[in-house]
Amino acid sequence: MQKIKELFNDDLVEKEVDTRGWIYRWRESGKIIFIVLRDSTGIIQVTVSRDNVSEEDFNSAKSAGIESSVIVSGIVKKDERAPGGFEILAKKFKVIGLSQNFPITKDKSDEFLLDMRHLWLRSREMTAVLKIRSTIFDMLHDFFRKEGYYEVQAPMFVSSAVEGGSTLFEVPYFGRKAYLTQSSQFYLETFIFSLENVYTVAPSFRAEKSRTRRHLTEFWHLEAEAAWIGNDDMMKLEERMIMHVIEGILEKNREELILLKRDISKLESLSLPFNRMEYADVIKIGKDVGLDLEYGADLGADEEYAITQKFDKPTFVIHFPKEIKPFYHRPDPENPSVVLNHDLLAPEGYGEIIGGGERIYDLNELLQRIKEENLNPEDYSWYIDLRRYGTVPHSGFGLGIDRLVWWIAALDHIKYAVPYPRNVRRLVP
């Protein structure tokens, strides 16, 4: 039994092979049936001629519809008329699982395909995205293992927010209220006191009614936290991580990028270091391109778009005013009105994929910031505790893995980067 991709081989021409898969295209022309067979590796044309198979097998091929699963034996032929230049002249054709009329035909709306996602996953486009996605997860784990980070697991059920409170999904929990985690950051900070360098890959949940091409209510979050590391070193780690992923994709997924019509040269031309821009400078540039932006305002979609169109590689925006960032970011000792943080914006208009920075490690400074933000210290008691027992300088970040997939595959909407996207309306399939 051979995989379809292996059949595109001159050494196999005129040899008999066995292969199996699903019917991707089906055409009949009198006494000859053309079937394009699909498996996880690719597609190949199978020609079923009445002269070369038994009547029973010919009738099987005649009755088998799109997406029926079949096993075929036949001779490999080189033929210009076949898509890809090779085909199998069938000698035996057995249907394993007959397919009823497949609901997905040539005209398809986004919404219909989302309703049919459990079947649309079989499409060549989704298969390509899923292969890219698999490589990205693989390369992220590979990177952190090589860097000496430990993989840890934080709880998904939590009792309170990391930041703010409006974005949490509430779930009943044996008579109490629990929430689905929106970030594992605070838990990761607890691990660094023993493991020092840690990361986790897990879903995060945000109950925002976002209606944009870059938001999901459930997304895969890579978060890392490291003791004794400052903001600059954390950015260096992140840019190496992104490059490691890109290199893996260029090595393993060229075929998929081509199928998705991704401009590969834009990935090939990436190099270190990535750009770095002060928040204050972003505001200036924004004014140059006609954006009405005051210092102290958070960067919106228009600003991100302007910045990421301007550069052909990812850009770190650093040193935001402390007022627009969560309380745990460490103010810059040189200029306490800004924090030692960074957002990483992907190029080509994709925007923010990472948010991170240095955390406040001094107990009193942390208590002061909690007070300034009118938060209740009791809600953060165990987090504050970490500053009481041998605190250390440390930094961390969170990466939206689905957004990374979205950018690398150059997809229009994040829902194409995820097999079963979740948003405010969609829960099925």
Place this chain on the structure above:
RNA sequence: GCCGCCGUAGCUUAGCUGGUGGAGCGCUCGGCUGUUAACCGAGUGGUCGUCGGUUCGAAUCCGACCGGCGGCGCCA
């Protein structure tokens, strides 16, 4: 939360200055021994999102409701 837009056959849609709803794909049957999202012929399929209003007459005009899409904000 805010601002736009859309619901017509299984799917994609035309019809929207009111006068008995068309097409392509799919599906069924037939034809074709080299098709490439094949082609040719015949057939099949619609309470025009729901409810109410205007009118002699509503897919079309008005209102409410339901469902959905796009963008902003929020962020990864």
